[in-house]
Amino acid sequence: MAANTGNNRIPVKWVRDKAKAAYTKAEACYICGTTHELELHHFNSITILLEAWATKKKYDISTDDGIVSVRDEFIEEHHDELYNQVRTFCNKHHVALHRIFGKAPPPNSMHKQERWVEIQKAKASGETPTKSLVVGSFFSAFT
Numbered sequence: 001m002a003a004n005t006g007n008n009r010i011p012v013k014w015v016r017d018k019a020k021a022a023y024t025k026a027e028a029c030y031i032c033g034t035t036h037e038l039e040l041h042h043f044n045s046i047t048i049l050l051e052a053w054a055t056k057k058k059y060d061i062s063t064d065d066g067i068v069s070v071r072d073e074f075i076e077e078h079h080d081e082l083y084n085q086v087r088t089f090c091n092k093h094h095v096a097l098h099r100i101f102g103k104a105p106p107p108n109s110m111h112k113q114e115r116w117v118e119i120q121k122a123k124a125s126g127e128t129p130t131k132s133l134v135v136g137s138f139f140s141a142f143t
């Protein structure tokens, strides 16, 4: 029996490959409206979702065969997270978001991410963010 050589690829990449075809990127950055260097952001880290899901289902995704055989099921069960809970950003704003929330933002940070995005958007359009947005974001972040 050959030794398990492990993954050739990170499991989440198999999911991205498959799901990517259906991603609909907007035509402009949600925050600043630029049309250059657009990237899709998932409010829910797909890496974290996938790992939690595989653990719960007792699926072995440590090999390429393992992840490929279950990825359709994962995509089906996470339609909202994969296709709806997303925003299109320019590279600059995407990097800025991850600098604040981390490379794989924790699942409970979704609302904070959304608030942050709305504040940046208001700033970019030259408006003063509404008081409730500011209070909600900056103060609740420390509670």
Ligand SMILES: [Zn+2]
Binding pocket: 029, 030, 031, 032, 033, 034, 089, 090, 091, 092, 093
């Ligand atoms: Zn932008």
Ligand SMILES: [Zn+2]
Binding pocket: 040, 041, 042, 094, 098
């Ligand atoms: Zn992102």
